[in-house]
Amino acid sequence: MKSGLSFLIAARRCEIDELDQLARTSELVSLIGRLVHALQRERGMSNMFLTSRGARFADQRGPQIAECIALEQEVRAGFDQLEADNHRGAGTGNSARLFSRIAWVLPGLDALPGLRRRIDALELKPAQSTAAFAKLVAGLLSVVFEAADGATDPEISRLLVAMFNFMQGKEFAGQERAFGSAALALGRSDEAQRLQWLHLIESQERCFQVFTDFSGEAVLALWRNSQPDAEVAELERIRRRGAASTPADVPLSQAWFDCCTRRIDAMKIVEDRLAADLRALCERKTVQARSELQEYRQLLDTLAPQAGALFFDDADAQSAAPAQFGRHLERSVLDMVQEQSHRLQAMSDELETVRASLNERKIVERAKGLLMAHRRLSEEDAHKMLRQTAMNQKRRLVDVAESMLAMADYLPMLDRAPPR
């Protein structure tokens, strides 16, 4: 039969397994970040290519697509590795949800070559192409979200939450670039368009706020440096002009695209830094946990026979032990167990706090699910409906989603999937 100390070691070993798994997931998250960035560039170029009926960005698209394909292979290999690791038992609590997200995004990657052929042939409108890329990027980001939600170490979770929000904010910035380019080039401007533009600005600002809340001073300094005042002024100036009714203005559209691209490329530097920090943190934590495990193991060799004799001391039910030898060592083993237990509890509490910041997205997902069941809508349409309501009511998406959930009991269900 095993002693208490060997379970102390087993608990440590579990933590190390989780850290190893987190390190692998974090690598995958960084890789996904690079693929998303490349796809965002491809989306921007495809958008300009389609808007100009093939006149612009025809040369740059080819190398960009090649870069995307290379990164896609790396990400797919990362997915496969995750699945292989899990198969040989190195899974975490949310592996099922993570795999389900991967299962969702892979058909999107499979469908990319077909999408590109249709863009080559100018068969798509710019908005259709942009929507398709946005759907794929959303799928990739949901993998990152699940990785952040499943992290079991609060410090690593904190960095993953910062990273997810940064990536999501950058994606809203990318969508704003595409939206603004098309709006300025076509020169239409109505209230609905103005509101949608505003929605994209507010969404990215909210994401960057969470990123700011969860990031250290060094990263924040980098973030501020990446957004020089002159660039921000230029961005705001074009945003303002876009909001007014203007005629089609191709040079302004190009200036907007370039300004946004510089901004998004500068964001990439912050993202790379976040990825590097994440890698360093995982390594530091793993090294520390391993060295502590080593200490525990050495203690086990010394102490195994005495463990337990002092358990009832606090209950005042123990006489002086027959042999005094080793008593203070036993005391220290019981202290170690208690310390470990409190440390794990504190970690779990902190984790709960960090994860709470992911709730906003979960609330929106839940409201979408409700709409899908209640109105028999597709996921896309449910999201559009929520967003439209938010824009009409000038409220935040999450507030509309919350009101909807609060009313859930009053909505008759048209169609509910049978429980499985």
Add this chain to the structure above:
Amino acid sequence: MKSGLSFLIAARRCEIDELDQLARTSELVSLIGRLVHALQRERGMSNMFLTSRGARFADQRGPQIAECIALEQEVRAGFDQLEADNHRGAGTGNSARLFSRIAWVLPGLDALPGLRRRIDALELKPAQSTAAFAKLVAGLLSVVFEAADGATDPEISRLLVAMFNFMQGKEFAGQERAFGSAALALGRSDEAQRLQWLHLIESQERCFQVFTDFSGEAVLALWRNSQPDAEVAELERIRRRGAASTPADVPLSQAWFDCCTRRIDAMKIVEDRLAADLRALCERKTVQARSELQEYRQLLDTLAPQAGALFFDDADAQSAAPAQFGRHLERSVLDMVQEQSHRLQAMSDELETVRASLNERKIVERAKGLLMAHRRLSEEDAHKMLRQTAMNQKRRLVDVAESMLAMADYLPMLDRAPPR
């Protein structure tokens, strides 16, 4: 490279692994329930044995101790099995916390023979013996708590929460039996004693309330039948007499002990039923998940080549596929992925709701941790201080703990363990 469908299968396989792990943990929980019940009986007998200076229960203690030893061996084997399973990779997200709880309770089991020798020799006061057994039972129940908190399936989690609360309520009933026996036999009765007795009654009623909230009609009927009106009337009558100032009354103490014992033994029937329900639920869920996995696997053989072609359909970016063959099957694969994702999300939401009921205990634990750091108290003393405050202020333990946590920022920390 693997397809989306193979990750759909991987997600299912993770769920099955988790269900298998839950089934093993649930077996262990049932076993712990049986050991706790046997230890409660041994505690009661030891208490009467010590109170009567060895005159009563001398004959019954031997067989009871033998039963405890046999069950202890089974529980230890269960712990070892859990560790071995985890070593070969079948762990869940909270294995570290679970093992840490086991590491805490094992020295207590190691110390049992020494405790029994001191009871044999009449070296302990009844209250010391009772406190020692209570500490051991609390350790065992904290393993059950962690198992309930770590369950990843909401239905199983629900049953584990019901079971934990039932076991904890039964333990308070056991403590009340010991407390009342001693109080009636010694005949002292002051306000502090009256309040502590009240505290034990309220604590058990709160646990049974949670159990009631989380249990189905069949179990609740069994629960009601296990507490016939005549028994409850007898219980309440002696409680009332205990609250008044009475002289020492050994026959009343014996009547109280017998009445409580009948009540606790009847609870054991409900507990056994909960254990049987838990076993059946785990089996049913596992069988169902396996048969669904089988279906997915068959689909994979049929469908792998076509997956993905329809991903961008909603984004309105896809032409009619060159080959119509298999299109509705592809649609159904994407539907399956989406359905799985929503099902997992709904499970996670429901799990959160079920787990919220465990928060009360976590709040008390957190407040204890705060007191330990702030006042340099032992865990026991921190608990006593909280309980004393609750009794003095006539408030619930959890409310006192919550007030304490709310004030945390105003408390200077005397001693904080360095972060690890």
